[in-house]
Amino acid sequence: MKKTLVTFVLAASVSLGATAAHADILSDVKAKGYIQCGVTGGVAGFSAPDANNVWTGLEVDFCRAVAAAVFNNADAVRFTPLTSQERFAALSAGEIDILSRTTTWTMSRDTDLGISFIGTMYYDGQGFMVRKADGINGALELSGAAICIESGTTTELNAADYFAANNLEFNTVVFVDQDEVVKAYEDGRCDVYTTDASALAAERSKFAVPDDHIILPEIISKEPLGPVVRQGDDLWFKINRWSYYALLEAEELGVTSANVDEMLGSDNPAIKRLLGVEGDFGTPIGLNKDWAYQIVKLVGNYGEAFERNVGPSTDIGLERGLNALWTNGGLQYAPPIR
The missing domain is CATH 3.40.190.10 (Periplasmic binding protein-like II)
Incomplete structure (x- = not known):
């Protein structure tokens, strides 16, 4: 004792x-x-x-x-x-x-x-960015698309929950650093980039032609x-x-x-x-x-x-x-x- x-x-x-x-x-x-x-x-x-x-x-x-x-x-x-x-x-x-x-x-x-x-x-809230040329108008059209995500964030769980709840095929390409995520999306290694909507707007502003990319209307989470x-x-x-x-x-x-x-x-x-x-x-x-x-x-x-x-x-x-x-x-x- x-x-x-x-x-x-x-x-x-x-x-x-x-x-x-x-x-x-x-x-x-x-x-x-x-x-x-x-x-x-x-x-x-x-x-x-x-x-x-x-x-x-x-x-x-x-x-x-x-x-x-x-x-x-x-x-x-x-x-x-x-x-x-x-x-x-x-x-x-x-x-x-x-x-x-x-x-x-x-x-x-x-x-x-x-x-x-x-x-x-x-x-804030989590959103999705896609290339305008792909003709995607909403998140429910993303089944099977390759999605770039940064690991170690709430983004992963939010996206997984959203795709599961809507019976969509969830196909991720995961990176450790956000810069890697953005580069992969710009290089065409994935079809979709998902993170906080504010960050999507921030990254899009730095693209060579920002208007070639659109942020879909759906916000799938609360991100204070x-x-x-x-x-x-x-x-x-x-x-x-x-x-x-x-x-x-x-x-x-x-x-x-x-x-x-x-x-x-x-x-x-x-x-x-x-x-x-x-x-x-x-x-x-x-x-x-x-x-x-x-x-x-x-x-x-x-x-x-x-x-x-x-x-x-x-x-x-x-x-x-x-x-x-x-x-x-x-x-x-x-x-x-x-």
């Missing part, structure tokens, strides 16, 4: 030690002077580097927003491109501080992997895509969560990167609290009282980030849809800062 007790205590100590090693991420981040952010290798509009290795995208902007809140410097962030297979291990091992990589929020991921989802940066942090550090979780909410709250209140300085003089109590003019909502989460002001000043609000990265005026051309604010018929909603 003593041996059993000692073994249990030692195991508990090891577990607590492992948790403690990552229990003060804010201090670790401040000590090194930047946030390490895990992203995709390159999905236009979400996270992709340019020729000078400058990263841009909606998910990149989330990490920049957290850097603005912590450092008053949106550029105090470095990016680690990760495959679907690598992403959760890298987060758990402490190789990255935030995972902001087109990651779908599911129950099993939320409960089994020792991670916490911050919120939904983009409400959002940033993730390790469990075990509640403060770091709250910093990330409220950075996300600040982006939404700023848009709802009409505070933008262009007018944020003018808004410091607003009589609206909600704007005063958001920008740190009234009350101190930064200290409880280890930040300065103007943390949200810094986010809006240096990154903008959610609507600004959406428009410049994936909105209708970009090559990707996505409408807000479900990603509109709740006041405009969408799902994006932030609890009040008060």
Whole structure:
């Protein structure tokens, strides 16, 4: 019995030690002077580097927003491109501080992997892309077609379920990396490319002749895509969560990167609290009282980030849809800062 007790205590100590090693991420981040952010290798509009290795995208902007809140410097962030297979291990091992990589929020991921989802940066769903010349008008016509899929994603299970439910022959060509999937589709090694509809639009925008490819109308799944942090550090979780909410709250209140300085003089109590003019909502989460002001000043609000990265005026051309604010018929909603 003593041996059993000692073994249990030692195991508990090891577990607590492992948790403690990552229990003060804010201090670790401040000590090194930047946030390490895990992203995709390159999905236009979400996270992709340019020729000078400058990263841009909606998910990149989330990490920049957290850097603005912590450092008053949106550029105090470095990016680690990760495959679907690598992403959760890298987060758990402490190789990255935030995972902001087109990651779908599911129950099993939320409960089994020792991670916490911050919120939904983009409400998405899985779709299918085909060549216009093939004359396919809907997903129910895809029986027996060769379908390119990235392994280690929710895409595989969603597609398998859809084909089984509709008694269609399921024929996949599986690749480890999304770039391999896209190249295989472009090279004609498969007839169909399936992934999140936003990613399909992003990849199509980079094709030589985008109009030669169509995204079918069917959306076969719910894919709430959002940033993730390790469990075990509640403060770091709250910093990330409220950075996300600040982006939404700023848009709802009409505070933008262009007018944020003018808004410091607003009589609206909600704007005063958001920008740190009234009350101190930064200290409880280890930040300065103007943390949200810094986010809006240096990154903008959610609507600004959406428009410049994936909105209708970009090559990707996505409408807000479900990603509109709740006041405009969408799902994006932030609890009040008060």
